[in-house]
Amino acid sequence: MFFGAVQLGIMAACIVLFVPMGMAGWHLSRNKVLFFSGALFITLAVCIHLIPYFPSFFPQAPAVVFQQDPVNSCISLLNDITFRSDSGGFFWNWDNSSGSYGCDFQKLGRVDVSDLLNGSWVVVAGDSQARLFMVSLLDLILGSEEMESIHEDLFKRHSDYHHVVEKIGLKLDFIWSPYVTNLTNVVTEFRRNHTYPDVLVMGAGLWHMLHFTNYSDYGDSLQLFRDSLFQLPPVSHRFDMESDSARVLHLFWLGLPKLINKLLNTDEKRVKMTPEMCNAYNQELYKSKLLRPDGGSMLLLDVETLTSKCGIDCSLDGMHYSDVVYEASVQIFLNALLIESHQKL
Known part of the structure; x- marks a missing residue:
């Protein structure tokens, strides 16, 4: 199931990457700067598209977890008495x-x-x-x-x-x-x-x-x-x-x-x-x-x-x-x- 999703993602990425790039090359071959900019934009879009399928290759910032000081936490509970x-x-x-x-x-x-x-x-x-x-x-x-x-x-x-x-x-x-x-x-x-x-x-x-x-x-x-x-x-x-x-x-x-x-x-x-x-x-x-x-x-x-x-x-x-x-x-x-x-x- 996982590999099927990856293959489908790669196929979609290739279509997104090469079809627009080929069209851009056909119409913009005389303007190399514009062609390069368009190719870079499309490549970045594809990378973002692939991140969910390859999370290990894109390190994420660790989640910030706030933990209460255990000393102060217990001190605050000291008066919780039952009779x-x-x-x-x-x-x-x-x-x-x-x-x-x-x-x-x-x-x-x-x-x-x-x-x-x-x-x-x-x-x-x-x-x-x-x-x-x-x-x-x-x-x-x-x-x-x-x-x-x-x-x-x-x-x-x-x-x-x-x-x-x-x-x-x-x-x-x-x-x-x-x-x-x-x-x-x-x-x-x-x-x-x-x-x-x-x-x-x-x-x-x-x-x-x-x-x-x-x-x-x-x-x-x-x-x-x-x-x-x-x-x-x-x-x-x-x-x-x-x-x-x-x-x-x-x-x-x-x-x-x-x-x-x-x-x-x-x-x-x-x-x-x-x-x-x-x-x-x-x-x-x-x-x-x-x-x-x-x-x-x-x-x-x-x-x-x-x-x-x-x-x-x-x-x-x-x-x-x-x-x-x-x-x-x-x-x-x-x-x-x-x-x-x-x-x-």
């Missing part, structure tokens, strides 16, 4: 249907986390949501007995907390910072002292929503906070604990939770902390360009999405949620560090 509940409580996992199956996300255990954070300084700063994040991180790193011994100090309201895991040289600090202006002060203090952590997890907004209820002012404070981050040493999107050439910072923003108005425990909260107001605060976060990939340097730990998926039965008071949400947040955080370091545990 389920049964008589034993709430459980979570990554949603494989979203495409995260190929990213090999892992629920890291104590040994893996110790390897990943070995010799590091991790600072968590923010409000009660940030404190619960810190509790979940410590619970993963420490044993139950050690957690019990620090429980009282860790849950002192409106206070800072410092802990060192001597065995792996890990420093952990929680800095009570209920307003974004407090977070800006934390960054300013690091810059003043010329001492910088390896990892910063920061987030605030609930107190501002309750006590100021002004999303525009919140947006202004986020802009100032973003400006303060620009004055830190270069922020890397690559997590490399062993790099001696430069100290790199890894920044995470702990998002606001979904607020369940009817479960909030005071009238003031129910009046001021409405879903509409929470949405306005979230819009200010995105407008601030604080987050990656909007031009900022902070990776979002999307607590709003997690708490929405966990649902109303997962909430304790319409604002704080079951431990499973903060456990998932910590694992998203750790997997982001793991992916960007190109490590396999």
Whole structure:
């Protein structure tokens, strides 16, 4: 079948080539320039005619295929979590249907986390949501007995907390910072002292929503906070604990939770902390360009999405949620560090 098509093509090409050329030679033999031009034109037309039959003799430019950076692709799927509940409580996992199956996300255990954070300084700063994040991180790193011994100090309201895991040289600090202006002060203090952590997890907004209820002012404070981050040493999107050439910072923003108005425990909260107001605060976060990939340097730990998926039965008071949400947040955080370091545990 193929050879028949080729022969037919050659026959057609010969007719197209020689018949017009013979006629041109007969009529244009006295004008050699015109004859040559006509012959060249016809020859080019025949070549184009034959290209489909002999593709191997006419190399084609390779097709351009755009492939998404696998690191950024997996990072963007980290917050795709599903929850389920049964008589034993709430459980979570990554949603494989979203495409995260190929990213090999892992629920890291104590040994893996110790390897990943070995010799590091991790600072968590923010409000009660940030404190619960810190509790979940410590619970993963420490044993139950050690957690019990620090429980009282860790849950002192409106206070800072410092802990060192001597065995792996890990420093952990929680800095009570209920307003974004407090977070800006934390960054300013690091810059003043010329001492910088390896990892910063920061987030605030609930107190501002309750006590100021002004999303525009919140947006202004986020802009100032973003400006303060620009004055830190270069922020890397690559997590490399062993790099001696430069100290790199890894920044995470702990998002606001979904607020369940009817479960909030005071009238003031129910009046001021409405879903509409929470949405306005979230819009200010995105407008601030604080987050990656909007031009900022902070990776979002999307607590709003997690708490929405966990649902109303997962909430304790319409604002704080079951431990499973903060456990998932910590694992998203750790997997982001793991992916960007190109490590396999």
